[in-house]
Amino acid sequence: MKLLDRFFAGDRLALSRIITLLENDAGRRNTLLDVLLPKTGGARRIGLTGPPGSGKSTLTDRLIRLFRQEDRTVGVIAVDPTSPFTGGALLGDRLRMQSSWDDTGVFVRSMADRTHTGGLSASTPHVITALDAFGKDVVIVETVGVGQSTLEIADVTDTTVVVLTPESGDSIQAMKAGLMEIADILVVNKDDRAGAGHFASELRMVLNMRQWADQWQPPILRISAQNNTGVDALYEQLTAHHQYLSEQQHSETRRLRQSRSAIDRAIEERLGHLLAGIPDIVAIMDRLSEQVARHEIHPSAAAAEIIKNINLE
C-alpha cells in the first residue's frame, strides 16, 4: 500500500514517514499538503512556550494524561534548537514525556528548529497539519525555550500557554513586548519556589494595565507540573478558551491573522528556495562575505548582487 493510503488507514509508521517528508522533501511537500489540508480542522491546537527550563515538557506530559482521561487522542510536537555552527541538535524533550509511552493514542515527535527563528522550525506548521489530518483530537506544540521575540507559536495554534517560573524576571521584563502579548493563559510554574506569589501578582498588575482588544482576559495560574498541583485548573482554562474561540466572532480575527502569517511564511520559504537555487551560490556567498569583511562593499550591496542572480522561472 502507498504511504498516504496507510496514513489514512491509521498507520502510525506512515504518519511518521510523512512527517519526515514534510520536514525534508521540498519537492513533495506541496503534493502531500494538497491531500492533507482538506482533512484538517478537527484538532484543537495548543501551544506551550516560555524560557528554557520553565517546565514545558513536564507540563505537556501532565496535559497528555488529562486529555487521555477524556479519551481524546493527542499529538505532540516538541521543538529544540539546532546548532548554527554544526547543524546538529540534541532533542531531549521526549525524556520528560514518557508517562504515556505505551498509549497508542499519543504520538510524540521531536523536531529541530534548523536555525529557523521564531521558536519553531519552518516545517512545524506542516507537521501540525499532518497530525490534524491523521485525526488527532488535540495537537500540543512545545516551542524551543524562548525569550522576548520568538512569537510564531501564536500564529500556528489556537491557544497559547506561556509558561514562566518565579525566576523569570520582574514586572518591567513582563511589560516589554513579546511573550505577554501572545499569552491566552499564563502559567507560573514551579510554584513551590520562593517568590512565586510575588511574581504572580506582578504579572497580574502588568496584565491589568493593558488595554485589551479581546474580551478574553488571560488567567494567571500558579502550578507545579512536577508535583502535579494546579494542572487541573490549567486544563479547565484550556477548555474555557476553546469554548470562547468556538463562538464565531472571536476566532475570525485570529484566523485571518494566522492566514496572513502563513502566506508570509510561504513567501519566505519560496525565497529561500530561489536563493538556494542560484548556481554557485556558495561560491558567490564566500566571495561576497570576504569583500564585506574587508569593508570593500556594504552588506546590502552584497544582498543586491545575490538577488540579481535569482532565476524566477
Next chain:
Amino acid sequence: MSGTQNQHSMERKIRVLVAKPGLDGHDRGAKVVASALRDAGMEVIYTGLRQTPEMIVEASIQEDVDVVALSILSGAHMTIFPRVLNLLREHGVDHLLLTGGGIIPRADAETLKEMGVGQLFGPGTSTRDIIAYIKKEVADKRQEDEI
C-alpha cells in the same frame, strides 16, 4: 536568509535515537556519544535511562529515526538487542540501523551481527569511527517512499 546560509541543511539530516536500556545508571557513555553525533550535524533524540525494548521501538516509530544506538553495560546485550530487533520487525520497521556499545564480548557481537544488529563498539572507541560508520550505513539503508 536560510537559503544561502544553510545550503547543507537542504540534505536530509541523519536522525539517531540514543537510549540506555536496563537498570544500571551509567549514562555517561551514552551522553558522550549523543554529544559527538550532535556535533557531527546529526539530530539526536535522547531518551535517557531505564528504557525497555518496547519503549525504544515505540520511540523509533514516532521519531522515524535512521539509527537506534543503545548503550548496554549490564551484560544484558544478548537479551536486549534481539528483543529490539524482533519488535522492530514486528512493527514493519526494516529500514533502520540498530547499533550500540558497551561491554560486549567479541563472540556475542558476532552472534548479534548474524541476527542483523550492526557493528557494536567497545570502550575506548573513537567517536570519529562511530560517526563515519553511521554515515556510511545510513547512506546505504535509506529508502524512498512512494507517496
